[in-house]
Amino acid sequence: MNTIVSTRNLTKRYGSACRVDQVNLTVYEGDVYGFLGPNGAGKSTTLKMLLGLAKPTGGQVIVFGKEFEKNRRSILSQTGSLIESPSYYGHLTGLENMRVVQRLRNVPDRNVFEALRIVRLENHKDKKAGQYSLGMKQRLGIAMALLAFPRLLILDEPTNGLDPAGIGEIRELIRSLPQRFGMTVLLSSHMLAEIEQVATSVGIISDGKLLFQGGMDQLRNRSEAHIAIKTQDNETAERLLLGQGYSPVANGDYLTLKGLGDPQIAEANRTLIRAGIDVIRIEERQKSLESIFLELTGRERSL
Structure with a gap:
């Protein structure tokens, strides 16, 4: 796969505060790359450095295989x-x-009307922008970003100010851009659900550090599915399963077991029933992406 955006130890300091700390991003062609993190994590600062709106304290930005500082004009034209x-x-x-x-972008009229149509502003195009709602202003900003139908589209919190229906529309639009127009999309968000529904790859940043980067499937694989069993007598069930080579862990009203396939689960159930222990419930559980995020960041902080 072709790499569209990469950074090498990208760093930004403001005085003694390090807002972006040696970040190494990799965005592949055709990706919808979700840049996820809490407010103040360093997302916007990183995106500004990718666009030349903030000068890195250290590190390098490479876009379309070219060093940004030496090829600023040709990169920004695409x-x-x-x-924000x-x-x-x-x-x-x-x-x-x-x-x-x-x-400014030197594009034909058809681009203007197509971009307005895509964000559903064609019926409001003759209204003064100052009279637009917050959501309409956000749509106008997205239309401006789409105007040249660029190779790379960078969106910082693109659903800000939109109602639920508008969020759904923009989500569908972003998902369709790689296939419809050959665009690669890099978008930031502090909303896990938003990234989960739209992104093919994800980078998680907190306190300026990139904590995870990879495909959404790789992130979901960290959820560590396990089996939870509730019985009439968990203490006896735990001793019995331990004696049969299982590794149950008491967790509230349940015993949890990891790494079991369906045949092993069925056999554990039969073992308990033969011993006269009533099995009340067997559940498969997985960590949510939010739980994974909190584990990665090492803190319980709201997204």
Whole structure:
């Protein structure tokens, strides 16, 4: 797979505070890469450095196989972005704002109307942007980022201000971009559910450090599925299973067992029944992505 974005020990300090600490991102062509972390984790700062909006204290940014600092203009000509909040002229209409960006990006009229249609602003294009709702302003910012139909699209919290229906629409749009337009998408979010539903790859950052990077399947595989068994007499059941070579662990009203296949679970159940121990419930449990996140960060902090 072609690498679209990579960073090498990317670092950003503000005085004595290290906001981004030797981050090594890898975003492959056709990915929807979810950059996940709590507010203040360093997501926006990292994305700003990818776009030349903040100068790294150390490290290197490589986009499309080229060092950013030496190829800034050609890289940015193939990149669209929305960072933190949309920029617009409030006294101009949505269409007029798009025309301003059209001149800067030197793209045809059809791009303007297609981008407005994609974010469902075509019926509001003649309304002044200053009168837009927060969600409409966010849609306008996304339309501006899409205007040149870039190879790389960078979106910072793209569903901010959107209602549930709007969030669903933008989610579907982002998922479709690689196949429809050949785009690679890098988006940040502090919402686990958002990343889980849209991303093919994920990077988890906290306190400026990249704690995990890989495919969504790799993250889910860390969930460590286990079996929970509730019996009429857990103490006796635990001793019996230990004697049969199992490794049950008492956990509240349940005994938990890891690494068992279906035949082993069935045999454990038969063992308990033959011993006259009533089995009340057998459940398969997995850690949620939120639990995995909290384990990775080593703290219980809200996303």
